[in-house]
Amino acid sequence: MFKKPFPHPQKSKLKSSAQRAIRQRIATEFPLLAPHLDFIIPKKSQLDVLKLPDRISLYSLDGQVLFFQHFDDQLIPHLRIVHQYPDCFPIIQTDRGATRFILKGAHLMCPGLTSAGAKMVDGLEKGAVVGVKGEGKENACLVGIMKMTSEEIARINDGVGVEACHYLGDHLWKYVGE
Missing domain, CATH: 3.10.400.20 (Sulfate adenylyltransferase)
Known part of the structure; x- marks a missing residue:
């Protein structure tokens, strides 16, 4: 975005x-x-x-x-x-391979959420706002919207799982208002 x-x-x-x-x-x-x-x-x-x-x-x-x-x-x-408030949002984790694509603004694909190293929160609904962090990272690097439920991501394992809205280093991150 x-x-x-x-x-x-x-x-x-x-x-x-x-x-x-x-x-x-x-x-x-x-x-x-x-x-x-x-x-x-x-x-x-x-x-x-x-x-x-x-x-x-x-x-x-x-x-x-x-x-x-x-x-x-x-x-x-x-x-x-x-x-600032990581406990207030569902945070999911991707595998190491997906992190570099996320930091370029790519949507998060389902295989990046189901492979080894990834951690998915159960019970997430379609349309939920989630934070995404990479494997081995402390903080979230992406805020996105779930395009499937967490159960569908595990079952289908294909396509876009999370739509990227705002990521670390994008122009909103760099924006300094007056």
């Missing part, structure tokens, strides 16, 4: 009602993150929305992007949020 540089985004401040709706949506979509919401988005702070082409919205606080979404789809956390 952020392989290519994006133009300077159009920035606007969110109304307090929209900000409350975003906080509520985050608490609903990521229930384990709900206790940390006051640290991530303090109640008296001002969230900004940055509009990019292709209807991508970045939600930022003090120049740091926290979440993003495409159209009105689900909110996806920035990789830095996943690094």
Whole structure:
């Protein structure tokens, strides 16, 4: 999603009602993150929305992007949020061979999740937001959306298992807001 540089985004401040709706949506979509919401988005702070082409919205606080979404789809956390609160997101692990492709922005294929060295979380549904780390790595290097359930990935073992949304070193990672 952020392989290519994006133009300077159009920035606007969110109304307090929209900000409350975003906080509520985050608490609903990521229930384990709900206790940390006051640290991530303090109640008296001002969230900004940055509009990019292709209807991508970045939600930022003090120049740091926290979440993003495409159209009105689900909110996806920035990789830095996943690094700060790794226990709040399902984290799956790929084998060593898939890591170099992930760091170039490739989608995660099912064989990279079922081979030796990979670890899959049971019970993940299609459309779930997951963090992906490489074998032997401490932190996640990709945030993506499950394209199949974890059971289908194990059974079918072919095709795209996780769609890459944001990865370490992409243009969103390098973005420094003002």
